[in-house]
Amino acid sequence: MLAPLGRRSASCLRLLRQATLSQIEERFASALPASLFQNHPLALHCRQRIFPMSRTLWCWLWQVLQGSTSCRDVVRQVQALFALHDAGPVDEGTSAYCQARGRLPLTLLEAAFNASFKSAERAAPLPAKAMLQNRPVRVVDGSGSRLSDTLANRAAFPPSDNLPAATGFPFLRLVVLFSLASGALLAQATGSLHVGELRLWYSLLSSLLPGDILLADRAYGHYVVAALLQGVGVDLIATVPTRSRKVDFRRTKKHLGPHDALFVWKKPAKPSAFLELAQWQALPKEITVRMIRISLERKGFRPQHLTVVTTLLDAALYPKTEIAATHARRWRLEMTLDDLKTTLGMEKLSCLTPALIEKEFLVFLIAHNLVRWLMAQAANHGGVNLDCISFKGSLDAFRQWSHALAQRRQRHRRTKLWRQLLDTLVADALPLRPGRHEPRAVKKRSKYPRLNLPRNQFKGRWSRNKRRRIATAKRKSSLN
Numbered sequence: 008m009l010a011p012l013g014r015r016s017a018s019c020l021r022l023l024r025q026a027t028l029s030q031i032e033e034r035f036a037s038a039l040p041a042s043l044f045q046n047h048p049l050a051l052h053c054r055q056r057i058f059p060m061s062r063t064l065w066c067w068l069w070q071v072l073q074g075s076t077s078c079r080d081v082v083r084q085v086q087a088l089f090a091l092h093d094a095g096p097v098d099e100g101t102s103a104y105c106q107a108r109g110r111l112p113l114t115l116l117e118a119a120f121n122a123s124f125k126s127a128e129r130a131a132p133l134p135a136k137a138m139l140q141n142r143p144v145r146v147v148d149g150s151g152s153r154l155s156d157t158l159a160n161r162a163a164f165p166p167s168d169n170l171p172a173a174t175g176f177p178f179l180r181l182v183v184l185f186s187l188a189s190g191a192l193l194a195q196a197t198g199s200l201h202v203g204e205l206r207l208w209y210s211l212l213s214s215l216l217p218g219d220i221l222l223a224d225r226a227y228g229h230y231v232v233a234a235l236l237q238g239v240g241v242d243l244i245a246t247v248p249t250r251s252r253k254v255d256f257r258r259t260k261k262h263l264g265p266h267d268a269l270f271v272w273k274k275p276a277k278p279s280a281f282l283e284l285a286q287w288q289a290l291p292k293e294i295t296v297r298m299i300r301i302s303l304e305r306k307g308f309r310p311q312h313l314t315v316v317t318t319l320l321d322a323a324l325y326p327k328t329e330i331a332a333t334h335a336r337r338w339r340l341e342m343t344l345d346d347l348k349t350t351l352g353m354e355k356l357s358c359l360t361p362a363l364i365e366k367e368f369l370v371f372l373i374a375h376n377l378v379r380w381l382m383a384q385a386a387n388h389g390g391v392n393l394d395c396i397s398f399k400g401s402l403d404a405f406r407q408w409s410h411a412l413a414q415r416r417q418r419h420r421r422t423k424l425w426r427q428l429l430d431t432l433v434a435d436a437l438p439l440r441p442g443r444h445e446p447r448a449v450k451k452r453s454k455y456p457r458l459n460l461p462r463n464q465f466k467g468r469w470s471r472n473k474r475r476r477i478a479t480a481k482r483k484s485s486l487n
Contacts, residue, residue, distance in 0.1 A: 031072065031409060032065045034425070035377045038126040039119055057085060057097070058107035064119065064370075067108055071374040072402065075352035078104050109363060116369040123376035124186075124193045130383035131189035132393055138329045139220060139319070142242075144187035146222045146337060147211075149204040150344045152179045153355040154364060163361040164199045173461035179356065179364065182207040183372075184214055185343055187222060187336060189393070191379040192343070192372050197365065205232070206281035215241045220319070222337050228316050230272045231279045234290045237318060244334055247298070247314040254298055254314050263322040266300035295320060301331045339394060346398045347375055378402055382432070389433030400435045404428060 044061045058066065066081050073080070078101040086097045154160045154177040166175035182204055184194040194214035196207040204226060215221065217240030223232070228245035229252075236243050247254060259268035272294050278287040297320050303311040315334055319325040348354040353371045358364045382401050386393040408428045412421050458465055469477070 031069050034405075034409070034412070035068075035380075038377055038380045039122045043115070043118060043122065058104055060107075060111065060115070063104070063107040063111055064115070066104070067111075067370050068374050068377070071351055071371055072378075072406070075357070077101075078108075108366070111366060113366060113369075116366055116373070120192075120195075120369050120373050120376070123373050123380065124191045127189045127191035127376050127380040127383055128186055128193075130380055130387065131186070131191075132383065132386045132390075134188070139325055139333060142218055142220050143216075144220045144222055144333060145184050145193070145215060146187055146340050147182065147184050147208060147227065148224070148341050148344060149180065149182045149207070149226075150348065151181060151200075152348065152353055152368075153177070154179055155355075155357055155359050157359045159360045160364065164364075165201070167200055171459050174458050176355075179368070180204070180207065181368070182211065183344070184211055185340065187333070187340055189379055189383055190340055190343055191376045195368070195372060197368060203281060208232075209235070209281055212239060215239065217241065220244060220333075222333065224337070224341075230275060230294065231282070231290070233272065233296055233316070233318055234274075234294050237294060238290075242318045244315060244317045244319070244330060246334075247316045249314060254300075256298070256300070259298075260295065263297070264327060267322065267327050268298055269320060270296055270298050272296055294318075297322075299327050299330055301334065336394075343375070346378075347371060350399050350402060351375060378405070381405060385429045385432035388426070388429040389436075391433055391436055395436040395439075396432055397435060397437050401432050404431055404435070 070076050070078070070081060082097070082099070082101050082104055086099065089097050154164055156176055160177040164177040164179050166178055178200050180198050180200055180202060182196045183192050185192045194211045196210045198207050208227070212235065215236075220242045221227070221236060221244070223243070223245040225246040225248040227243070228247045232245070233243050254270075256262075256266055256268055260271050261269040263269065274290060274292050278284065297317050299315045299317065301313045301315060303313060313334075315330065317325075317330055319330065351371055351374060353368075356364055356367050358367045378398060378401055382396040382398065383393060385391075385396050385401065405428070408424065408431075412424055456468060
């Protein structure tokens with residue numbers, strides 16, 4: 008299609024980059040290595056297509072950053088550009104773009120994901136006060152996403168067994184590791200509902216380096232996780248599940264302070280379900296852990312007590328106050344999944360096959376890390392705490408400022424606009440909200456009933472007028 012253009016094809020493709028991506032590629036390209044596409048085999052992308060490999064990736068990222076807009080939106084931009092420059096017609100369907108997305112190599116997306124995390128981590132500002140001997144803190148959390156209701160997705164990611172047959176959506180279970188310093192995601196594991204969260208976490212154990220500290224919720228506060236982490240030189244800070252384990256500070260191995268003591272955890276008699284027998288037998292018979300009781304106080308409420316377990320046993324190097332402060336940041340950083348699912352729209356993945364689902368999930372993670380990289384730049388530029396930079400505000404501001412950046416031809420003017428964008432993000436910093444509570448509840452209710460039968464068997468509720476007619480007919484028949 009571009010061959011009849013001759014020399015005009017190069018200039019047309021340059022305009023295509025500017026119009027389609029709206030400065031996204033130019034501003035975020037420095038977060039990814041320049042050799043990302045050059046060193047990759049280009050067997051499937053040997054010709055200069057409308058959607059080459061690099062363009063396809065940036066268009067997909069643009070879709071995510073626009074709130075998971077449709078593939079048709081990308082194609083319409085290409086059509087408008089070609090019509091503007093009389094470059095010939097472009098197929099109105101989305102088949103070419105969707106096929107280009109399917110040809111994206113998974114190894115390329117994984118390399119881009121790793122590069123985006125490293126860029127965000129390098130750009131993260133240094134903390135004002137070094138805590139826990141300045142060791143890297145990694146946070147683990149699990150969640151899930153609904154998938155498109157196709158036969159392939161149902162076979163790979165079946166719905167919950169609690170739902171009636173042929174109802175519900177395929178569901179993807181995911182576990183992610185992210186950095187406490189930058190909020191960027193560094194590793195991920197996915198599976199179906201039949202794969203437990205701890206099994207997925209165990210597959211990410213190789214992503215943790217000796218010297219790291221893992222910060223987790225109560226699902227990880229038990230013997231098996233602590234013993235596995237000690238074996239690879241990683242320490243643990245997690246909430247103790249008080250329902251299954253009662254902590255008595257009168258029976259300790261050694262007292263370190265008020266509600267701060269060392270305990271001995273013995274190996275359970277029953278092997279763990281996600282470990283093989285040889286791995287279970289290799290675990291030590293007992294380990295020494297440190298228990299800390301933290302009081303959460305809010306004005307106008309009774310204080311709440313929380314017990315935290317950690318393998319940081321030295322109270323002089325790792326004071327109780329620093330462990331409590333680090334644990335308090337866990338909820339703020341766990342909102343990363345809310346940024347992914349609510350702000351970026353990853354609550355439901357739209358691809359129709361498991362292979363594309365894996366790629367779409369990686370594209371969401373790359374887009375999230377790129378926004379985190381932008382937030383880190385704003386925090387460094389304004390000298391503010393990174394936690395005060397709003398993810399949603401950064402994304403909205405970049406969407407609007409990218410249109411202004413596209414209107415400036417000179418590089419120095421675009422650089423000036425970029426600095427003004429960073430100033431805007433700093434001025435829109437979030438206020439300090441200590442003790443903020445986010446209940447796990449749904450406020451909005453649907454007016455439609457639940458689909459508890461297959462679609463071909465489900466009978467919808469009659470309309471209000473029809474119910475009135477039937478009730479009137481019944482009354483008349485009873486009177487007669």
